Amino acid sequence: YDGATEAGTPFCTSGTPACDADYDYDARPAAVRDAVEKIALTGRIGKPLITFHGTLDVLLPISKTSDTYAAMVRREGRGALHRYYRVGGGTHVDSLFDSFPDRLRPLVPCHRSAVVALERWLDDDRRPPPSRTIPMPDGADPATLLTRCPLTG
Structure with missing residues (x-):
């Protein structure tokens, strides 16, 4: 539960206020992309x-x-x-x-x-x-x- 939809609104039509479908990752600051890169999936697993x-x-x-x-x-x-x-x-x-x-x-x-x-x-x-x-x-x-x-x- 996120109160007044602070985390966005999932499963919505683009244009709905705070709609997750309108999230523009490319417009986010470089720091966001850097943080995501640190946890991004690579396929380089080290354990079974x-x-x-x-x-x-x-x-x-x-x-x-x-x-x-x-x-x-x-x-x-x-x-x-x-x-x-x-x-x-x-x-x-x-x-x-x-x-x-x-x-x-x-x-x-x-x-x-x-x-x-x-x-x-x-x-x-x-x-x-x-x-x-x-x-x-x-x-x-x-x-x-x-x-x-x-x-x-």
């Missing part, structure tokens, strides 16, 4: 990293975010440190699953699988399966989708 992203994410479209970052990591020669799992039927938030259990897949079980895989990678050097798309299982019931998201095929 697992990324997973739902293929039906409409808040952060997969082709503009995680696909791009995975390509950055590979371009920097760090692909051996990265695993990227595209989760078929996953969205950005699991709250939609209850409304569309026949079409969506919750990501929380994928979080759990990714954390376990990352722990094994860091603690025991057991590398996770190669990057891939994890398809929505044929005929999976909602109870199974809520509890399982294996990273393997």
Whole structure:
């Protein structure tokens, strides 16, 4: 909560007062661009990293975010440190699953699988399966989708 929209107004039509769509990054002072550059994504990861992203994410479209970052990591020669799992039927938030259990897949079980895989990678050097798309299982019931998201095929 930001009171009188001090942080701007998201999801608005350009021209709306304080609309985020009208933010002009190029007009910001050089100090702002310098600060952003210090934390900008480069793909030069130094530790193992697992990324997973739902293929039906409409808040952060997969082709503009995680696909791009995975390509950055590979371009920097760090692909051996990265695993990227595209989760078929996953969205950005699991709250939609209850409304569309026949079409969506919750990501929380994928979080759990990714954390376990990352722990094994860091603690025991057991590398996770190669990057891939994890398809929505044929005929999976909602109870199974809520509890399982294996990273393997």
